Amino acid sequence: MALAPLRALVATCSAALVLISCSTGDDTTLAGKASGSGRLTIAVAYDQPGLGLRRLDGTFRGFDVDVARYVAKELGVEEAGITFTEALPSEREKLLTEGKVDLVVSSYSITEKREEVIDFVGPYFQAGQDLLVRMTDVRITGPESLDGLRLCSVANTTSAQFVRDQFAQSVELVEYPNFSDCVTALLAEQVDTMTTDDVILAGYAAQNPELLRVVGKPFSEEHYGIGMRKGDPASKAKVTEAVRKMMDSGEWRRSLEANVGDSGYAIPDPPKLAG
Numbered sequence: 001m002a003l004a005p006l007r008a009l010v011a012t013c014s015a016a017l018v019l020i021s022c023s024t025g026d027d028t029t030l031a032g033k034a035s036g037s038g039r040l041t042i043a044v045a046y047d048q049p050g051l052g053l054r055r056l057d058g059t060f061r062g063f064d065v066d067v068a069r070y071v072a073k074e075l076g077v078e079e080a081g082i083t084f085t086e087a088l089p090s091e092r093e094k095l096l097t098e099g100k101v102d103l104v105v106s107s108y109s110i111t112e113k114r115e116e117v118i119d120f121v122g123p124y125f126q127a128g129q130d131l132l133v134r135m136t137d138v139r140i141t142g143p144e145s146l147d148g149l150r151l152c153s154v155a156n157t158t159s160a161q162f163v164r165d166q167f168a169q170s171v172e173l174v175e176y177p178n179f180s181d182c183v184t185a186l187l188a189e190q191v192d193t194m195t196t197d198d199v200i201l202a203g204y205a206a207q208n209p210e211l212l213r214v215v216g217k218p219f220s221e222e223h224y225g226i227g228m229r230k231g232d233p234a235s236k237a238k239v240t241e242a243v244r245k246m247m248d249s250g251e252w253r254r255s256l257e258a259n260v261g262d263s264g265y266a267i268p269d270p271p272k273l274a275g
Contacts, residue, residue: 030102030228030235034075042068043087043095043104047180049203050260051107052087060084066255067124067246068105071226074242088177090156093117096229103239104227107197109158119232121239122225123271124247127197128218129159132186132204135213140193142217143167150174152182152191159195162220179204187211197222199265206263223271240275247273 026032034040044065045052052062065084072082087095087106095101096118107127110120133140140146146168153160155175164171174191176182182194183204194201201214226239246252247270256267 029232031075031232031238032235033102034072034077037081038077039081039083040072040075040077040102041083041085041100042072043085043092043101043106044068045106045179046086047178048107048200049207050263050265051200051203052105054084054086061259063125063255063259064105064107066251066259067226067243068103070246070251071103071105071239071242074245075238089154090177092156092227096227099229102228107200107222108225108227109197109222110225111158114227117230118227119230119236120225120227121236121243121275122273123223124226124243124252124273125199125224126268126271127199127222127224129162129195129220129222130198130201130218131215132183132194132201132212133192133215134186134189135211137192140215142215143195143219146171146193148172149192150190152176152185152194153196154179154182157196159197163195167219183208183212199260202260202263202265237275240273244273 027036044060046054048062050062052060052064054060069079069082085101087104092104092106092108093114096104110122131140131143143163144167146163147170150172151160151163152174155177160173160175164173174185176185179196179200182191185191186194198214198218205212205214226243228236228239252270253267261267
């Protein structure tokens with residue numbers, strides 16, 4: 001073969017290899033996997049009205065779900081390419097460290113302890129811890145009134161222990177795997193109150209307006225972050241930019257209004273993103 005045609009062939013093959021490499025992406029990174037495969041697995045809550053709810057028809061709805069979809073699309077993944085899986089609070093770090101999911105978007109409070117294990121992008125939302133009580137119960141006016149009462153929360157969350165440490169040392173802690181379990185126990189009078197973030201409680205109160213109410217005296221600040229595996233700074237920067245775009249475009253507020261506005265929850269301004 002003549003030298004010139006050989007060079008042309010080599011150049012053509014090299015260009016083809018580059019094209020293949022670029023189209024598949026580096027699947028060892030989150031962004032590379034998203035752009036290369038067009039697929040992501042994202043953990044969300046299944047039982048948090050207004051934030052993450054799996055409906056009877058198998059579809060998902062909520063603010064956290066909208067955040068997950070927006071970020072995925074900015075990374076090159078359409079909705080059909082997203083596999084949603086359940087983010088049980090006790091399993092969230094494990095889902096990420098074992099590579100079972102790519103992102104966790106599930107009212108996931110940023111804490112120093114969790115940051116030892118995973119990375120966070122955020123905060124993309126700021127909530128405040130509050131209490132959910134039965135409509136007729138006038139005993140509970142705030143966390144300092146809980147001594148001797150039964151307080152329900154979810155395993156591997158920070159809420160209940162914070163109440164005991166800071167406000168009511170003799171409160172009886174009751175833990176369940178899911179938030180909806182606490183709501184069921186509260187309605188059945190097996191516990192006296194439930195604690196978690198106010199935006200989550202507002203969703204449950206809206207589902208049971210004649211039976212449940214939020215005390216309405218937040219006593220902490222909870223900063224929600226998107227959980228992802230450590231050691232992927234380029235992908236973290238891209239996820240951060242996607243969240244910032246959602247906030248700046250107005251889509252962040254529109255999602256909150258659509259998902260929790262009817263509960264009477266006051267829509268806050270977007271928090272300042274780190275990074």
